[in-house]
Amino acid sequence: MNEPVTTESYAACLRRLAELTAQATARRAEAQAWHERQCAAAERAVREADEQVRRAEAEVTEATELVERVDAEATHLWQVLRGRVGAGGRRLGDPPGAARDASTDPMVALERVRELLDRTRQPGDLPGSTNPLLALCGVLGATVAYLMGLAARAAGARYGGDLAVGLPVIALVVSLLGPLIGLWPAKLLADRRHALLGPRAMTIVLVAGLLTTVFLLVTSPG
Template identity: 65%
Template sequence: MNVPVASETYAAQIRRLAELTARVAAQRAEAHAWYAQQCAAAERAVTGAAEQVRRAESEAAEARDLVERVDAETAHLWEELRTRVRSGGRRLGDPPGPAREATGDPVSRLRGVRDLLDRIRQRGELPGSANPLLVCCGIGGSLVAYALGMGARALGHGSSGDLAVGMPVLALVSTLLGPLVGLAPARLLADRRHAVLAPRAITVVVAAGLAATVLLLTLAPR
């Protein structure tokens, strides 16, 4: 037989049930909030990781482009250096590989190498020690021109008509141009020494050639 429950006890049970229900609802809400926070944190972490991956891929692509540019510039500069060394009578092998412990910006280092090669490419004047060779160039050019003039004059003497008239004129022109003929070997000498044929060197060659020409004309038989 059921025993009736006192109203105070029933009311207390109802209050307790309501408290438990509210507590469960609060815990459920707290669990949902925690879950939402964890999901948001996970999404932020995934987004951040994706951004880091994208940034890393971009940096890797830039690094590859930089390596390709550095390799291409290195090969170009090495080829210029090889050409410069080859012109000096020496040979240069393949470019060296990258140093494992190298530090610093490779672009600035290549810029320094490029500036150095530019300074090397700037030709200077022939030194004063080359003056004897320049004098020899002037004298040699005059001797060659005088010899050609003598040959033309001899050919004119053994001919008749227009040839007899034109050959002495050609011989005179060849002899007078003798001081300038030495500029050709002097230019080769300057190129060999990676220098320019400056006005001073030209003056030495022409003066020596002119003196030799005057001396040859003075000593020539009448």
């Protein structure tokens, strides 16, 4: 038979049960709080990771746009350089690629190149010391045209017929174009000196060629 439980033993059991229940409740609350803290930390970590991803994507977009701007500006400046060099610019080839060990801001480097190109702008006109050579170009052009006209008239006189009528007209036209022919050697002179064949130089060539043409036509025996 079961022994009877005394009042003192029953009360002790109740106290023990109450203590265990309180411990279980406290541990359950602690576990719940720990779980909530872990969830909050995980959500915070996810938010921070999302923010880092957005910043990284923005940096990638900015870097891509910078690369495109640098490439476009470098290509433009390279074309300007080739234009300044002139005919020898074909030997320059394509623009150089990015330097692997470059540490400076590419936009700063491009700005320096732009300033350098601005200091070496398009070449100026031919100096006044070349005026005699320009006049000589006009004289030679007019002389060559006049000699071509003489050859055309001689051919017309030799072969007769329609050529005897047409070739003198062609000879006169060629002779009148003599001043323009002198512009070709004048342009070669300007390119050789890395200068421009400006309005002043062209005027000298054309006036010298025109005076030579008039002189040759007036003094021509025919």
